[in-house]
Amino acid sequence: MSTEELDSVDRKILAELTGNARIPVTELARKVGLSKTPVAARLKALEESGVITGYRASLSPIKLGLTHVSFVEVRLSDTRQKALEEFNAAVRRVSEIEECYMIAGGFDYLIKVRSRDMTHYRQIMADVISALPYMASTSTYVAMEAVVEASALTP
Template identity: 55%
Template sequence: MDRFDRAILDVLAVDGRISVADLARKIGLTKSPTQARLRRLERDGTIRGYRALVDPIRLGRDHVAFAEVKLTDTREAALTAFNEAVLAIPEIEECHMIAGAFDYLLKVRTNSMAGYRTLLAERISTLPNVAQTSTYVAMQAVKEGGLDAG
């Protein structure tokens, strides 16, 4: 990966809908080599896809909580079961395995504290091997998803 590949990635991180011609102009190459580089970055998995950044507040999902999760079992089968179950809960935006005093950190987005409380009781706490959870409620997003939160 050279400076042109990195420049392509930097531009696409800000504007994933930019035309190839505009992308080429921004990085200082012609359209053909820019398009070839772009296809290679997609093919080799460096660019995993494109998506719309949806405003969750406009969708009524403005309650953000972070949940620390401790498991009763951290052997590979238990971790796999937990990981697979987490993928089925759309309100869990992010799930990170943590090296520290707890096992996972979840970023959860719901419509309200009551909605979060229900999700925690009925879905998160019943995930495989969950022993304990601790919740931290976000008051404001300053930077989120690689972009400032406005």
Template identity: 55%
Template sequence: MDQDLDKFDRAILRVLETQGRISATELARRIGLSKSPTQARMKRLEEAGVITGYGARLDPIRMGQAHVAFVEVKLSDTREAALQAFNRAVQTIPEVEQCHMIASRFDYLLKVRTSDIQDYRRVLGEKLSALPHVASTSTHVAMESVKETPS
């Protein structure tokens, strides 16, 4: 659908990305369309799966989740069944904020958010290391977040 997005669709997405609770009237005013066509475009973008949902952005520090670690995961088996087993299992760990399959010397890169280093150590030992086919992990602790954007 990317090639079907015109300047109004892209404008809608830019605004909603940072202000998901904006009224349709205000959104329409900002992008230069009337309310009805703006709402129709939003519905089309939702039905096409371009807009996958709406939600609040929470401050992880105020939520008690200030510790961020990036974890390289190397698997002992990278056949499709092993990858699928890992993929399913990692989705059940709430501390894993992001999981990416990587083309590198390791197989996955995880972003893990916990309250502190002791909590991270528990998650690593009890959850991450117990994931299917994990051969090894390597942790990189973030000292400061310089830029985080919703998309």
């Protein structure tokens, strides 16, 4: 199922689930204007097609004391496929790395790191990020304020 195949009801279902993934199917059906059975069928189709990839709790990084956000430009010493695969696998194991993107440009990856404070970030950088495979160099940018930050897409 692609975004072109989503109709207005599917989009309403996704919008409601984005706001509250724990909404009962009966309430979801009422909100989108259908009965329970067709909504349940649509949910199943959205899940099977991969539009809905899962359900999870959204945690507040602030309430968890993770108020410091840094973005790290990473340059690798080797960008052959095997090196990229090893780097990707290693990054996925680091809990402090909230997001990581391979970049087409003047560096290889952009990593978002969430930590308690600058001291904690320096420890993560020294002990974890600098030890990632094929690491050549990094540049860090500290976020002063989140202007727009979202953990989920809205349909």
